[in-house]
Amino acid sequence: xxxxxxxxxxxxxxxxxxxxxxxxxxxxxxxxxxxxxxxxxxxxxxxxxxxxxxxxxxxxxxxxxxxxxxxxxxxxxxxxxxxxxxxxxxxxxxxxxxxxxxxxxxxxxxxxxxxxxxxxxxxxxxxxxxxxxxxxxxxxxxxxxxxxxxxxxxxxxxxxxxxxxxxxxxxxxxxxxxxxxxxxxxxxxxxxxxxxxxxxxxxxxxxxxxxxxxxxxxxxxxxxxxxxxxxxxxxxxxxxxxxxxxxxxxxxxxxxxxxxxxxxxxxxxxxxxxxxxxxxxxxxxxxxxxxxxxxxxxxxxxxxxxxxxxxxxxxxxxxxxxxxxxxxxxxxxxxxxxxxxxxxxxxxxxxxxxxxxxxxxxxxxxxxxxxxxxxxxxxxxxxxxxxxxxxxxxxxxxxxxxxxxxxxxxxxxxxxxxxxxxxxxxxxxxxxxxxxxxxxxxxxxxxxxxxxxxxxxxxxxxxxxxxxxxxxxxxxxxxxxxxxxxxxxxxxxxxxxxxxxxxxxxxxxxxxxxxxxxxxxxxxxxxxxxxxxxxxxxxxxxxxxxxxxxxxx
Amino acid sequence: xxxxxxxxxxxxxxxxxxxxxxxxxxxxxxxxxxxxxxxxxxxxxxxxxxxxxxxxxxxxxxxxxxxxxxxxxxxxxxxxxxxxxxxxxxxxxxxxxxxxxxxxxxxxxxxxxxxxxxxxxxxxxxxxxxxxxxxxxxxxxxxxxxxxxxxxxxxxxxxxxxxxxxxxxxxxxxxxxxxxxxxxxxxxxxxxxxxxxxxxxxxxxxxxxxxxxxxxxxxxxxxxxxxxxxxxxxxxxxxxxxxxxxxxxxxxxxxxxxxxxxxxxxxxxxxxxxxxxxxxxxxxxxxxxxxxxxxxxxxxxxxxxxxxxxxxxxxxxxxxxxxxxxxxxxxxxxxxxxxxxxxxxxxxxxxxxxxxxxxxxxxxxxxxxxxxxxx
Numbered sequence: 001x002x003x004x005x006x007x008x009x010x011x012x013x014x015x016x017x018x019x020x021x022x023x024x025x026x027x028x029x030x031x032x033x034x035x036x037x038x039x040x041x042x043x044x045x046x047x048x049x050x051x052x053x054x055x056x057x058x059x060x061x062x063x064x065x066x067x068x069x070x071x072x073x074x075x076x077x078x079x080x081x082x083x084x085x086x087x088x089x090x091x092x093x094x095x096x097x098x099x100x101x102x103x104x105x106x107x108x109x110x111x112x113x114x115x116x117x118x119x120x121x122x123x124x125x126x127x128x129x130x131x132x133x134x135x136x137x138x139x140x141x142x143x144x145x146x147x148x149x150x151x152x153x154x155x156x157x158x159x160x161x162x163x164x165x166x167x168x169x170x171x172x173x174x175x176x177x178x179x180x181x182x183x184x185x186x187x188x189x190x191x192x193x194x195x196x197x198x199x200x201x202x203x204x205x206x207x208x209x210x211x212x213x214x215x216x217x218x219x220x221x222x223x224x225x226x227x228x229x230x231x232x233x234x235x236x237x238x239x240x241x242x243x244x245x246x247x248x249x250x251x252x253x254x255x256x257x258x259x260x261x262x263x264x265x266x267x268x269x270x271x272x273x274x275x276x277x278x279x280x281x282x283x284x285x286x287x288x289x290x291x292x293x294x295x296x297x298x299x300x301x302x303x304x305x306x307x308x309x310x311x312x313x314x315x316x317x318x319x320x321x322x323x324x325x326x327x328x329x330x331x332x333x334x335x336x337x338x339x340x341x342x343x344x345x346x347x348x349x350x351x352x353x354x355x356x357x358x359x360x361x362x363x364x365x366x367x368x369x370x371x372x373x374x375x376x377x378x379x380x381x382x383x384x385x386x387x388x389x390x391x392x393x394x395x396x397x398x399x400x401x402x403x404x405x406x407x408x409x410x411x412x413x414x415x416x417x418x419x420x421x422x423x424x425x426x427x428x429x430x431x432x433x434x435x436x437x438x439x440x441x442x443x444x445x446x447x448x449x450x451x452x453x454x455x456x457x458x459x460x461x462x463x464x465x466x467x468x469x470x471x472x473x474x475x476x477x478x479x480x481x482x483x484x485x486x487x488x489x490x491x492x493x494x495x496x497x498x499x500x501x502x503x504x505x506x507x508x509x510x511x512x513x514x515x516x517x518x519x520x521x522x523x524x525x526x527x528x529x530x531x532x533x534x535x536x537x538x539x540x541x542x543x544x545x546x547x548x549x550x551x552x553x
Numbered sequence: 554x555x556x557x558x559x560x561x562x563x564x565x566x567x568x569x570x571x572x573x574x575x576x577x578x579x580x581x582x583x584x585x586x587x588x589x590x591x592x593x594x595x596x597x598x599x600x601x602x603x604x605x606x607x608x609x610x611x612x613x614x615x616x617x618x619x620x621x622x623x624x625x626x627x628x629x630x631x632x633x634x635x636x637x638x639x640x641x642x643x644x645x646x647x648x649x650x651x652x653x654x655x656x657x658x659x660x661x662x663x664x665x666x667x668x669x670x671x672x673x674x675x676x677x678x679x680x681x682x683x684x685x686x687x688x689x690x691x692x693x694x695x696x697x698x699x700x701x702x703x704x705x706x707x708x709x710x711x712x713x714x715x716x717x718x719x720x721x722x723x724x725x726x727x728x729x730x731x732x733x734x735x736x737x738x739x740x741x742x743x744x745x746x747x748x749x750x751x752x753x754x755x756x757x758x759x760x761x762x763x764x765x766x767x768x769x770x771x772x773x774x775x776x777x778x779x780x781x782x783x784x785x786x787x788x789x790x791x792x793x794x795x796x797x798x799x800x801x802x803x804x805x806x807x808x809x810x811x812x813x814x815x816x817x818x819x820x821x822x823x824x825x826x827x828x829x830x831x832x833x834x835x836x837x838x839x840x841x842x843x844x845x846x847x848x849x850x851x852x853x854x855x856x857x858x859x860x861x862x863x864x865x866x867x868x869x870x871x872x873x874x875x876x877x878x879x880x881x882x883x884x885x886x887x888x889x890x891x892x893x894x895x896x897x898x899x900x901x902x903x904x905x906x907x908x909x910x911x912x913x914x915x916x917x918x919x920x921x922x923x924x925x926x927x928x
Contacts, residue, residue, distance in 0.1 A: 142761065142841075149840075154861060157814055161832055168799055168833040173826055178802055182825040193832060195815055417772020419765075420836050523761030526812065526860055527838040531765040 013077050017107045019470045020085035020100035022075045028097035031071050035089035035098050040479035040491070043083040044098075047074035073098060079111050085471040088481040102469055109392065119392040122475025122485060124432075124455055125290070125384060126396060128468045131429050132403040132543055133439040139552050140535040142523040151513070151520035158515055159231070160450045160528055162281055163193030163351035163376045165421050189373055192351050194280055197224075197232040198528055199440055199511060201504075202381075202427050202452030203257045203283060203355065205237030207298050207307045207319075208388035208475070210492035213462055213484045216500020218245070220461065221253050223505050232508055233280045235452070238296050238321060240264015240310045246271035251279050257355075258342070259285040259296055261321030263311040272345065281351040281376060282342045286325070286334070289385025289402070289428035291394035292357030296321035299389055301478035304487040331365050335372045343374045351376030358382045358405035358428060366409050370418055377423040379452065380406055384429025386455040388485060389476035402428040403446060407547045410447025410531060419531060423449030431456030432468070436507075437514030445532045446547060458484055461503035462495060554864070555745065555757045556731040559846045559877040560887055561854045563910045565595030566874075568702075568722060571729035572712040574876070574883040578731065584707030585734035588744040590753050591700045593852055595723035597634055598700070604631050604654040605673050608694045608701040609680075610741070611649040615689030619680060626676060627658025634700075634722070636715040644706040644714050652700040670696075670750050674777045681742075681780070691741055694748045700724070703744045725910070726848055730755045743783035750777065751850030752793040757879045758843030758864045760784040762836075769836035770794065788845050791837050796849060803849060804917045805830065807904040810839045811860040813919055820920060846877045852909030858899050868905045868914060869896035872927065875907050875914060895927050 015021045022044055036044050051068045075083060083100050090099040112119040142148040149156075172186035201221065206214045217234060224230040231253075238259035245251065246268060256279050258265055287293065298307070298319040308315040328334040334354070342352040353376040356365055362380055369375035382402025387395065406426045413419040426448035430439045432455070440451045458464045462484045466472035475485035483495035519525065522535050529535060537552035538544040544551035558574035560566065568589050575587070598606065611619055623630075632654040638646055661669055677695040684690025693701035700722065704711050708731045712718065730745040745755035760766070763784035770778045770790050775798065778790050788810075795801045795809050812831040813821070821827050842863030848854045856866050856877045868877050870888040878884045884896070899905045902919040905926075913928035 140761075142759075149861060159815075161835070165832045165835070166829070168830070171829050171833055173829065175800060175802070180801060180805065180823060180826045180830075182829075414768045414772060417769070417774065419768065419772065420833070523842075524840045526814075526840055527762075527835055529762075529765075531768060531836070532762065534764045 013079060013111060015075060015077060016103065016105065017111065018077075018082050019103055019106040019108050020083040021103050022073070022083055022089070023099050023101050024073045025097045026072065028095040029073065030095060032094065034092040034094070035073065038088045038092050038481065040086065040088065040474060040481045041081055041084055043076050043081050044073050044089060045076065047072050079114060082108065082112070084474050086465045086474075086481045088465070102471070108470065112392075120389055120476060121392060121395070121473040122386075122388050122390070122477075123466045123473035124386050124395075124468055126468055126470045127384075131384060131432050132401055132538075133429065133442050134433055134435055135539050135543060136442040136549075137537050137539065137552060138441065138518055138522060138535055139537040139550060141521045149520040149523060149525050151516040154520065154525055156516045156519065156525050158198060158512060158519070158528065159195050160198040161193050161423060162196050162233075162450065163423070164191035164373070165193060165423075166191065167418070167421055189348070191373065191376060192349050194233075194351060195231060196280065196450065197230050197508070198444065198450045199232070199436070199508070200255075200425070200450055200452045201232070201234035201457055202454040203235040203237040203285065204454055204458075205239040205257075205298070205388075206241065206310055207239045207302060207487075208237060208485055210480070210483055210486050210495065211306060212492045212495040212497045213458070213500060216461065216495070216497035217457070217504055218250070218254075219497060219501035220504025222250055223501060224508050225253050228505065228509065230508055230512065235283050238263055238285060239298070239307070240267050242310060243267055243271055247274045247276065249277050251275060252277040254279055255281045255283050257283040257285055259321050260323065260325045261296060261319060263313065263319060263321070266312050267310065269345070278346055278350050281353060282346070283379065284334070284338055284342065284352065284354045286354050287357030287381065288355070288387060289357050289381030289383050289399055290387035291390035292359055292399040293323055294390065294394055295323045297389045297476075299476050299478070302487045307487060331368050335368055335375060339372060339374045348374075353377035353379060353425075355379035355381060358400040358402055360400065362400070362405050362409055363412050366412060366422070370413070370416065370422055375422065377425055377449070378409070379425040379427065380409065381452075382426070382428025384432055385427060387475075402426050402443070404546050406443060406448055407446045411548065413447075414531070419447070425450045425452055427452035427454070437511045437518060440511070441515060441518045441529070442536060444528050444530050445536045447531050449528070449530055457504065457507065460507045461500050555733045555755075555879070556883065557729070557755055557757050557844070557846055557877070557879040558731075558883050558887065559726075559728045559755070559854060561726045561852070561875050561877070561907050561911045563725070563873040563912075565723040565725055566727070567717065567720065568724070568727045568729065569712055569717045570887055571727050572708050572717065574878060574887040575708045575729055575731040577886040578878070578880040578883045583733050584710070584731075585739055586703065586705045586732035586741070586744050587708040587711045588703040588730045588732070588746055588755070589701065590694070590728045590746045590748055591722060591724035591726070592698060592753070592848060593725035594698050594700060595725070596721040597632060598654065598698070601632055601654045602698045604656060605695055605697050606700055607651070607653045607655060607692065608699070609651065609690065609692040610647050610704075611651070611684070611691070612687075612689040613648050615684050616649045618683060619690055622680065622683065623655065627660070628655040628676075630654075631656050636702075636720065639714060639716055641706070641710045641714040644704065644710060650702070650715070652702075674750055678776055678779065696748070696751060699748060701746075701748055703741055705739055705741065726852060726854060728753060728755055728846065728848070735759070740782045742780060743786075745783070745785060747783070747786045747789035749789055749793045750797060752789055752796065752847065754789040754792055754845055754847035756785045756788055756843050756845045758785070758859070759841055760787065760839060760843060761841035762839055763787060765836045766791065766839070773798070785843070788843070789847070792847055792849070795834075803853060803855065803906065804904060807857050807917065807919060809834045809837050810845075810857065811901070812838055817920060844879060854907045856899055856905045858901065858903070860901055862900050867896055867898055868907070869893065870911070870927070872913060873911050875911050875927075877905070877907070897926055
């Protein structure tokens with residue numbers, strides 16, 4: 001008699017339980033094997049099945065059955081090899097014989113927790129709904145009494161400041177013979193300020209990204225700065241930067257990030273005496289929008305030789321950063337010690353600012369920073385932010401949307417008359433649906449001095465395959481089918497850094513035109529419309545009331 | 554778009570000259586109101602220059618509330634001017650129009666100018682708040698040597714209504730605005746020119762950056778930065794904030810409202826200061842279409858344009874009398890005999906400044922510095 005385990009299919013899943021079901025067409029398939037070779041999840045494999053076919057030869061029907069062994073493409077029902085829907089199989093198939101199809105009734109969340117490990121994924125929230133930012137419209141359009149500017153002909157200046165700005169009352173200025181002069185004998189501390197493009201590339205580390213992707217982004221922003229005259233800057237993310245870059249003149253376009261893991265900071269500190277340029281700024285990461293209250297995690301699969309060298313860690317081990325900076329007990333202490341010591345390291349010439357997850361406590365953090373003369377800005381990362389690896393529950397359910405969080409913080413500054421002193425950088429879902437310029441402009445009008453983008457630039461510059469329907473989302477396990485977030489040379493060689501750089505430049509040049517097309521009818525050309533909330537309307541009265549803007553329907 | 558007619562002269566003249574200039578520019582205003590501000594007063598007020606003048610409109614109830622409030626503070630009435638109202642069809646007469654010169658309360662006699670100015674401003678704000686709900690008290694200015702007169706109606710009809718042609722009102726600097734009302738409700742407090750502590754401005758534009766500027770000014774904690782019934786009122790307050798509160802020379806007003814680009818700032822001798830001001834005063838940058846005409850306490854008048862020069866504006870005249878107008882025909886009416894080749898149409902970087910007593914016109918260029926035009 002057969003043992004029970006051989007007959008028991010109860011503990012297996014059917015394809016209907018999976019988020020993607022691979023549609024394979026026998027009649028079109030030439031069995032070339034490309035699809036199974038590229039599948040990053042090993043969800044599909046060549047297999048053989050026995051077929052019984054009935055056929056008849058000759059003029060008179062005379063059916064005969066025959067058993068035939070045929071090769072097929074079979075989808076695994078192993079939960080660890082689930083199809084992520086990346087559709088790389090479709091990309092390589094010469095005959096359009098295969099494609100994953102989304103299964104809205106899937107039960108992945110019920111089953112993807114084997115071994116007591118909750119579902120962890122990279123990428124984005126699985127939230128296909130329209131975000132608040134996409135529900136805002138620009139409704140104060142100049143026309144007659146207030147003629148619209150011409151986006152194509154007038155001169156526009158889309159720039160912002162990164163760094164703490166002294167209020168006019170505190171500037172060390174004196175009147176000498178009817179002219180204003182800088183009072184050089186004054187002991188007023190002049191915080192460093194940078195003029196940058198108001199859309200920054202947010203923190204994505206070398207390690208999270210593949211070398212080709214990171215290099216492409218870096219080349220793109222260098223081209224934008226040096227050829228196009230657009231001062232776009234980019235944050236390094238946690239984990240340090242290549243020593244060669246730290247000692248190069250390109251460092252001024254980068255914002256090295258120090259996070260709670262302190263990865264790579266030995267190298268940065270060691271490179272300090274050899275730096276020929278100051279970095280644009282230093283970002284201290286206390287939290288990220290996709291997993292507030294959680295630390296960073298670079299999974300062991302991605303810690304290969306290059307990463308281990310940059311970060312100063314052994315190869316092939318998980319690199320978790322704790323949720324807090326272990327040497328600090330409070331934001332007050334962090335503000336006092338960390339911001340100040342980072343400022344001091346660069347002779348107080350470099351703006352230093354923290355990045356936090358947008359939460360109910362954002363205002364408390366902000367108020368603390370406002371009183372610190374060395375705090376250069378506050379970066380608020382909303383719940384729609386992406387991540388290299390987060391628990392599903394964190395991505396989907398933790399954190400605060402960026403729109404109301406930013407607005408609360410800005411209005412808090414307005415109440416204190418300090419809205420121009422400490423710039424707010426907003427991120428988390430900017431350009432989630434592709435409307436980068438509109439989302440960014442909305443955030444400026446709600447009070448942001450700058451916005452950070454991460455997912456958008458990956459999707460646009462490297463043609464990321466992921467979406468908000470659980471598609472792909474394997475940034476964490478080193479199997480990114482595009483080669484964006486992997487350290488496997490077989491995969492990242494798929495990505496041409498020159499093409500990424502080219503796309504980065506195209507994205508910024510085009511978003512610049514779109515921003516002009518928004519700002520011109522709003523009548524803004526020389527300064528960003530920061531806090532110009534009368535220009536915005538929401539299509540939902542509750543959103544309008546919450547953000548203290550107009551309601552339009 | 555409103556029409557503006559400002560005149561500055563070495564001799565006293567009547568506001569009717571401004572009104573006639575406005576009349577020539579008539580197609581530009583819809584007769585929904587006129588505002589007049591007179592500075593450096595002649596006539597009855599010539600010898601009362603040190604006494605603050607309260608300009609406003611009151612209802613019957615309002616005037617008694619105002620009287621008792623002023624009495625309580627210790628202000629004593631020195632002189633009162635009221636227009637001889639001639640009823641004109643279409644203009645709704647209010648109970649009291651007045652310009653009253655007061656003597657300071659006794660305890661302020663030996664006080665500094667600063668303290669006196671603060672008292673006048675706080676009194677004006679308090680009176681405004683007292684009568685705001687029912688419009689029983691409307692106060693436009695409370696300051697020495699300044700009279701403001703505003704009402705709803707066509708400028709020419711209003712001058713007949715107020716009897717300006719036969720009035721004793723005269724001054725050396727007079728600003729007049731013929732109003733084009735773009736607000737739904739006609740609010741007298743939204744009528745230019747605006748005035749605060751010796752500084753006045755009027756403009757013929759719309760301010761797209763009104764909200765950020767308003768929020769910035771309100772955050773300064775100054776008692777006079779209130780109201781904002783017009784999106785242009787902030788221009789007067791920016792002028793006051795930069796010149797009086799921060800103590801900057803007048804030319805920096807231009808740098809504040811239309812800051813240069815970073816590369817342009819590098820060419821300036823005072824580039825360090827200009828860069829700091831651009832950053833610290835970033836919310837005060839105006840992008841909207843505006844030609845701003847203003848005056849400062851010493852009797853300097855000026856005209857500036859937004860960085861796109863989207864509004865008309867002309868300055869011209871002869872030594873001793875200059876006009877700052879929104880239209881050339883207005884200037885032709887007010888100062889017909891002048892060398893028109895010397896007329897100035899200020900552009901993107903220019904600030905036209907007329908010295909007190911109309912001694913001469915100079916142009917401050919943000920990149921080039923001073924250029925003397927007429928002296």
